[in-house]
Amino acid sequence: MPNLHVYIVTHSQRYNDLKFCRLSEKCYSIGDVSLLAPRYVMVNGTASLYCKHNVKEDQVHKVEWLRGGNKIYQFIKGRNPPYNNFSIAGADIDWNESNDKKVSLKNLQFEASGVYICEVTTDNPIYTKSSEEQYLTVMQSQSKDPHISFNQANFTVGDILNANCTSSPATPVPELTWLLNGKKADENWIHSFPEFIKSSSMVQLVMILTTKEAPQLTLTCLSTIPGYLGHNVSKEYADYREDTMTLDIVIPPTEVAQTISIASVRHRWEFITVGTWSVLFKIFL
DSSP states (O other), X not given: OOOOOOEEEEEETTTTEEEEEETTSOEEEEOOOEEEOOSEEETTOOEEEEEEOOOXXXXXEEEEEEETTEEEEEEETTOSSOEEEOOOTTOEEOGGGOOSSEEEEESOOGGGOEEEEEEEXXXXXXXXXXXXXXXXXXXXXXXXXXXXXXXXXXXXXXXXXXXXXXXXXXBSOOEEEEEETTEEOOGGGEEEEETSSTTOEEEEEEEEOOTTTOSEEEEEEEEEESSOOOTTOGGGSSEEEEEEEEEEXXXXXXXXXXXXXXXXXXXXXXXXXXXXXXXXXXXXX
8 A cells, every 4th residue: 555645734924935744744844935037137148047945955856947937947856867958039058057046048139038937846745836027138238328409509598498318229228317407307398209219219308497497407318227216326227328418597687687676675564553453564665
């Protein structure tokens, strides 16, 4: 009669942990399974995808790596050789750097971009647990800074500023962000033209210049992969480029006169009481 093993399975939602317990024996668990992979990799570059788990080595049956639901690499304990290669578009497996804990990809092309996961399967009982999805993007960085251009050379309060910013080609297409004196521009002033030139972006800024922008306005165009994460955090981006220009904005004499006139007005407030009524008067000096 074959041996019959009875297991008690418990699940801890707090720790996302499955435990398998043989009767009269100690339990063992399958905790978190996670895939550690770079978010962005340069074209023709390499990437190592680590599958992290806490299953004991003698309890592991197989470890698999998948892209878009299709297997790309597999380790099966007890098989000779233990590694199994599946085709992956846009990449080659580096066999010298791959094992039961990681798979190394080389000669990465754009086709290799996509969603990756790893799965760990226990030996006895057979149970498979997957990692969360990790997105890997094969990229080509920008060759130069974005370019800012204007509709005119001189500006006065009340003029309409029409400025364009164009990125250089890259993959994926860079995202452009306008900053006015270091602050992100109002989205209502922005008009986007994705891939106006192949693999490039163009964004138009249209706004009415006011005394708030005078006498100088610093325009900055950020061209980044990924999109805007904040200013002065260039290390957080896979690719970061910027162009900055400062505009001199003339305040018309009428605006200056009005400002001086308002500032020169002096007055005082006085109460005048008539019977039971008190009236507050504003007296100009």
